[in-house]
Amino acid sequence: MRPLFHPAIEDVQPAAILHALSDPSRAAIFAQVTREGCVEACSAVAALGDRVIPKSSLSSHIKVLREAGLIRCERHGIEMRNHSRILEVEARFPGLLTGIMNAYARSHGGEGPSS
Amino acid sequence: MRPLFHPAIEDVQPAAILHALSDPSRAAIFAQVTREGCVEACSAVAALGDRVIPKSSLSSHIKVLREAGLIRCERHGIEMRNHSRILEVEARFPGLLTGIMNAYARSHGGEGPSS
DNA sequence: CCCATAGTTCCGAAATCCCGAACTATGGGA
DNA sequence: TCCCATAGTTCGGGATTTCGGAACTATGGG
Numbered sequence: 001m002r003p004l005f006h007p008a009i010e011d012v013q014p015a016a017i018l019h020a021l022s023d024p025s026r027a028a029i030f031a032q033v034t035r036e037g038c039v040e041a042c043s044a045v046a047a048l049g050d051r052v053i054p055k056s057s058l059s060s061h062i063k064v065l066r067e068a069g070l071i072r073c074e075r076h077g078i079e080m081r082n083h084s085r086i087l088e089v090e091a092r093f094p095g096l097l098t099g100i101m102n103a104y105a106r107s108h109g110g111e112g113p114s115s
Numbered sequence: 116m117r118p119l120f121h122p123a124i125e126d127v128q129p130a131a132i133l134h135a136l137s138d139p140s141r142a143a144i145f146a147q148v149t150r151e152g153c154v155e156a157c158s159a160v161a162a163l164g165d166r167v168i169p170k171s172s173l174s175s176h177i178k179v180l181r182e183a184g185l186i187r188c189e190r191h192g193i194e195m196r197n198h199s200r201i202l203e204v205e206a207r208f209p210g211l212l213t214g215i216m217n218a219y220a221r222s223h224g225g226e227g228p229s230s
Numbered sequence: 231c232c233c234a235t236a237g238t239t240c241c242g243a244a245a246t247c248c249c250g251a252a253c254t255a256t257g258g259g260a
Numbered sequence: 261t262c263c264c265a266t267a268g269t270t271c272g273g274g275a276t277t278t279c280g281g282a283a284c285t286a287t288g289g290g
Contacts, residue, residue: 013222014215014218014219014221015137015138015139015142015219017218018133018136018137018215019133019134019137021133022130022133022134022137023130024130040267041267041268053249054248054249054250055249055267055268055269056248056249056250056251056269056270056271057247057248057249058268059267059268059269059270060247060248060249060269062268063269075255075256075267075268077257078255078256078257078265078266078267078268079256079266079267079268080268092221093214093217093218093221093222094214094217095210095213095214095217096214096215096217096218097214098210098214099208099209099210099211099212099213099214099215100129100133100211100214100215102208102209102210102211103129103132103208103211104129104130106129106207106208107128107129107208155236156236156237168280169279169280169281170236170237170238170280171238171239171279171280171281171282172278172279172280173237174236174237174238174239175238175278175279175280177237178238190236190237190286190287192287193234193235193236193237193286193287193288194236194237194287195236195237
């Protein structure tokens with residue numbers, strides 16, 4: 001297993017980031033990796049709770065996030081550790097990720113229909 | 116032709132916005148509509164210059180932008196006028212669209228390979 | 231009434247996405 | 261060393277989405 005491909009920060013494309021985060025599951029995975037600093041993939045599934053993501057889908061979601069430049073993945077023994085590249089990406093595209101993650105947070109929390 | 120559907124601002128979803136703008140052609144159309152305040156669709160094609168977008172594709176791109184809540188479309192006589200909903204969307208999701216449009220601007224301008 | 235312009239719809243081909251099943255990689259034990 | 265369990269990846273093919281040419285509809289002049 002040669003090390004996984006990760007784009008250099010200057011090769012990261014906004015279109016790829018938007019595509020990656022336009023899927024709510026991927027956005028949730030990225031949010032969790034960013035919050036917790038470093039998670040391995042299977043626990044991410046568990047933590048997403050109600051969403052049940054088959055592991056083959058999870059694997060490809062993580063690949064999309066990695067190839068978009070949003071996370072960095074490395075193997076430690078038997079498990080994969082994923083950590084967020086949010087600082088690098090924010091340095092290159094100021095406000096992009098914070099805007100996106102705030103928008104998702106707002107749409108989850110702040111728009112409950114009456115109740 | 117009954118008036119076209121436009122989502123209420125509180126129904127606009129971040130995922131739909133990211134999906135809409137993850138396509139560079141659509142992002143370019145939205146940027147132009149936002150810059151110029153109001154453009155009709157065919158001139159948008161012309162202005163995008165090198166990209167040649169067939170008109171059926173253009174029509175569906177505009178539909179995606181409209182249904183995502185990014186533009187408002189109304190018919191004036193024979194032509195369609197599109198205007199940006201950027202102010203509404205920014206009020207609901209602060210920083211989202213500015214972050215995205217800045218990122219695209221930066222990736223177009225600021226990373227020319229040597230030359 | 232007919233025509234030209236501006237967009238939309240239709241539909242088949244191409245590209246993507248989704249996910250179960252099979253496979254590979256790694257680290258224990260026994 | 262061999263075998264097993266765990267963690268992820270790859271494969272395959274059905275479902276969904278996208279693309280774009282051709283035909284169609286809507287509107288406003290002659």
